[in-house]
Amino acid sequence: MGKKLKKKQKLIEFIPWKPDVEGLFSPPVPASSMLPDWYRGQSMYVDGQKAVTEKGDINHTVKACMPVLDAMTAGYIIPLPQDLSVEIEPSGERKYRWPSDVLTQISSHSLGQVSSLPIESGVWSPEPMKLNNPWIIKTPPGYSTLFLHPLWREDLPFRCFSGFVDTDTYNFNPVNFPFLIKNDFCGIIPAGTPMIQAIPIKRTSFVSMTADVSDPEWYKNWQKTRVSFGHRYKNRFRQKKEYK
Numbered sequence: 001m002g003k004k005l006k007k008k009q010k011l012i013e014f015i016p017w018k019p020d021v022e023g024l025f026s027p028p029v030p031a032s033s034m035l036p037d038w039y040r041g042q043s044m045y046v047d048g049q050k051a052v053t054e055k056g057d058i059n060h061t062v063k064a065c066m067p068v069l070d071a072m073t074a075g076y077i078i079p080l081p082q083d084l085s086v087e088i089e090p091s092g093e094r095k096y097r098w099p100s101d102v103l104t105q106i107s108s109h110s111l112g113q114v115s116s117l118p119i120e121s122g123v124w125s126p127e128p129m130k131l132n133n134p135w136i137i138k139t140p141p142g143y144s145t146l147f148l149h150p151l152w153r154e155d156l157p158f159r160c161f162s163g164f165v166d167t168d169t170y171n172f173n174p175v176n177f178p179f180l181i182k183n184d185f186c187g188i189i190p191a192g193t194p195m196i197q198a199i200p201i202k203r204t205s206f207v208s209m210t211a212d213v214s215d216p217e218w219y220k221n222w223q224k225t226r227v228s229f230g231h232r233y234k235n236r237f238r239q240k241k242e243y244k
Contacts, residue, residue: 001015001074004159004200007154008141009242010139010200011054011137011140012076012077012136012138012139012140012143012145012198012200013137013138013139013192014027014028014078014135014137015136015137015171016134016137017135017136017173017174018131019135021102021103021134023103024100024134025079025081025082025134025214026079026191026192027104027135028077028078028079028080028198029074029076029077029242030073030076030077030136030241031073031074031075031076031077031150031197032073032155032242032243033073033077034077034079034150034194035072035073036072036152036153036155036166037225038155039062039063039072041063041150042062042063043060043061043063043183044060044061044063044064044127045060045061046057046059046060046061047059053240054234055093055214056140058072061123064231064234066188066233066234066238067233068152068181068242070150070238071151071152072151072239073107073243074151074197074199074241074243075145075175075192075198075199075241076145076197076198076199077150077196077197077198077201078133078135078194078195078197078198078202079191079192079194079195080101080131080161080189080191080192080193080194080195081085081105081134081191082098082099082100082103082105082191083098083099083188083189083190083191083194084096084097084098084105084106084187084188084189085097085187085188086157086181086188086189087099087186088186094181095123096129103132103240104113104132105131105132106130106131107129107130107176108127108130109127109128109129109130109178110130110133112190114128114178115126119180122183123182123183124135124159124180124182124183125144125180125181125182125183126127128178128179129178129179129180129181130177130178130179131158131160131176131177131178131179131195131196131197132174132176133174133176133177133196134174134177135174136173136174137165137167137171137174137175137198138167138168138171139167139168139171139195139200140168141168142168142202142203143200143201143202143203144164144165144166144167144200144201144203145164145167145169145175145198145199145200145201146162146163146173146198146199146201147160147163147164147165147177147196147197147198148160148163148197149161149162149196149197150194150195150196150197150201150226151197153194156193156194157181157182157185157189158179158180158181158185158189159179159180159181159188160177160178160195161177161178161179162197163175164201165179165232166203167200176194177195181232182189190239194230221237224236
């Protein structure tokens, strides 16, 4: 039975790519439920104690930055479906292994497909691979999905490439994710590790222009940010986002 939507809510569906695997892999979850350990452990204040700086600001860390939190909690996280073992042979060749024969977890990409992409030598493996995804994504008409490496997850041993897919029309096949792995990584990446961040976005047309900063409304908004020491953006301008 489908979910009953509240007013203004939109439905994004994650559909197993074939019926006989339903319930086998952990489903996508709201990104807010998978905040990284480094962020949870970060103090709200530099040196751990609240103070006012010489510039009249609170000595907040990234933990108090709402744009960072909103980025990390935007959309949904598709977790790695199964354990992934990465080994480096004496020849230097990488071997990928996974425990299930239901899903081929890794497929290859030709290096020639990204031959002009500058890959940082010594940090990332030179050969791109692809993480295969067991979920078909379906969004409402007019909505696409932006696929990103999980934001602010520099701790992960791989880096996925970004893509923007019209999942309201392309919703009959899974979207898979090209990636690079850290050059010196060997070990097991456990099932459930954040694999990709999927953010539904409404398509619309934009026109750009430059604005006059002498506009009285602009100046009034700027002044609003100067009447308190902290949480200026959070308390006056931030709009709540929900992904359930």
